[in-house]
Amino acid sequence: MNKTRKAAALISGGLDSLLAAKVILDQGIHVEGINFFTGFCVEGHTHAIRKKDKAKPKRNNALWVAEQLGIKLHIIDIIEEYKDVVINPKHGYGSNLNPCLDCKIFMVHKAKEWIQEHGFDFIVTGEVIGQRPKSQRKDTMPVIARESGADELLLRPLCAKNLPPSKPELEGWVDRNKLHGFGGRTRKPQMALAAQFGLRDYAQPAGGCCFLTDRQYSQKLADLWKARGSRRYELDDIMLLKVGRHLRPRPHFKMIIGREDGENKFLHGYRKQYTHLFTRSHKGPLVLIDGEVTQEDIDLAAQIAARFSQGRNAAKVELEVQWLQGDRQTLSVVPIAVEAIEKDWYL
Amino acid sequence: VSDYELDARRMLCPMPVIRTQDKVEQLKPGDTLCVVCTDPGAVHDIPAWCRVNGHQVTDIQQHEEEIRISVLVCDGQ
Numbered sequence: 001m002n003k004t005r006k007a008a009a010l011i012s013g014g015l016d017s018l019l020a021a022k023v024i025l026d027q028g029i030h031v032e033g034i035n036f037f038t039g040f041c042v043e044g045h046t047h048a049i050r051k052k053d054k055a056k057p058k059r060n061n062a063l064w065v066a067e068q069l070g071i072k073l074h075i076i077d078i079i080e081e082y083k084d085v086v087i088n089p090k091h092g093y094g095s096n097l098n099p100c101l102d103c104k105i106f107m108v109h110k111a112k113e114w115i116q117e118h119g120f121d122f123i124v125t126g127e128v129i130g131q132r133p134k135s136q137r138k139d140t141m142p143v144i145a146r147e148s149g150a151d152e153l154l155l156r157p158l159c160a161k162n163l164p165p166s167k168p169e170l171e172g173w174v175d176r177n178k179l180h181g182f183g184g185r186t187r188k189p190q191m192a193l194a195a196q197f198g199l200r201d202y203a204q205p206a207g208g209c210c211f212l213t214d215r216q217y218s219q220k221l222a223d224l225w226k227a228r229g230s231r232r233y234e235l236d237d238i239m240l241l242k243v244g245r246h247l248r249p250r251p252h253f254k255m256i257i258g259r260e261d262g263e264n265k266f267l268h269g270y271r272k273q274y275t276h277l278f279t280r281s282h283k284g285p286l287v288l289i290d291g292e293v294t295q296e297d298i299d300l301a302a303q304i305a306a307r308f309s310q311g312r313n314a315a316k317v318e319l320e321v322q323w324l325q326g327d328r329q330t331l332s333v334v335p336i337a338v339e340a341i342e343k344d345w346y347l
Numbered sequence: 348v349s350d351y352e353l354d355a356r357r358m359l360c361p362m363p364v365i366r367t368q369d370k371v372e373q374l375k376p377g378d379t380l381c382v383v384c385t386d387p388g389a390v391h392d393i394p395a396w397c398r399v400n401g402h403q404v405t406d407i408q409q410h411e412e413e414i415r416i417s418v419l420v421c422d423g424q
Contacts, residue, residue, distance in 0.1 A: 072423075076365075
């Protein structure tokens, strides 16, 4: 009797990884999903924070995919280890601070470790040659296999026919004839295959699932590194970059200004870690101050905060300041004029 | 009353799910775990994680911002 082979499929929550896992599942392979959490994943967080996004589905797409496929999903926290990928990418960044090639190598490497620990036979990814400009190219596909250490244990079912056979194909664990030869940026073959499988309602690809591909987010991260004088971050830092307006009115401090109730509530959770202020006379934002500030700085921050409150046109706005050291202070300020807020303060 | 309690307050998804997963791995079938969280996404994600990994959500209580999700650890099949 043939041994049932086991594959670990990297599940991002998008269509390609769903299809890749399904193709292998349909060949009688036992498949379980792995989803890596880097801290930069677009999934969930922002939807959960902002009230305006309440109507969006809160589902975790990777879990949704696993449920559609009827497979187990292991969500793995790689936040700490991933820092080195973001800070020192051997292959460099894409158009923003996205280290896509190093990221893929790292994830496949972690998957290799996982299959060894759990007695699985090979790894499945949804990569397609030519689909992404940095990490999914004909010349980078072998780099990922080689540098991750997965080598011939890495199977890409959606474009396998355009690649040399992997071990699962050579050993006859999977039938190469039932794999695919997709290529290029077109999504049509994937959509056709999804329709063939009767899959609808899958997550639409929209610039990837990682904040590091976002220009504005990358600018905020670069600013954080510059202000600190070193390229380092903690999870809270990268979470806060996803929330609120970020203004740096002076090189030594930044303001994080809640844009609505959901964000104010989220920022409220950080109030003990930062000097912060909020309006008392009018409805307005909660503002965290990142950096060491003087009274003069706080006076400026209060005027800016007042501008973003409902008292923006009032003669005076009253605010409460809670200094990081614990002191409380009440200020009454004139909201700063719109034209006095310099464009380059916005991050 | 659950056998174990997990504090996942202020964590945003998927962290409550990851912490639940890590805790469940240490428990045995029949144990019960109460996950206390504040991210509304957990109301969807923890039950989904339980469904795909063969465990059961037996109760969800929400009081103001705090959500309490009770999980019965099964054999994972």
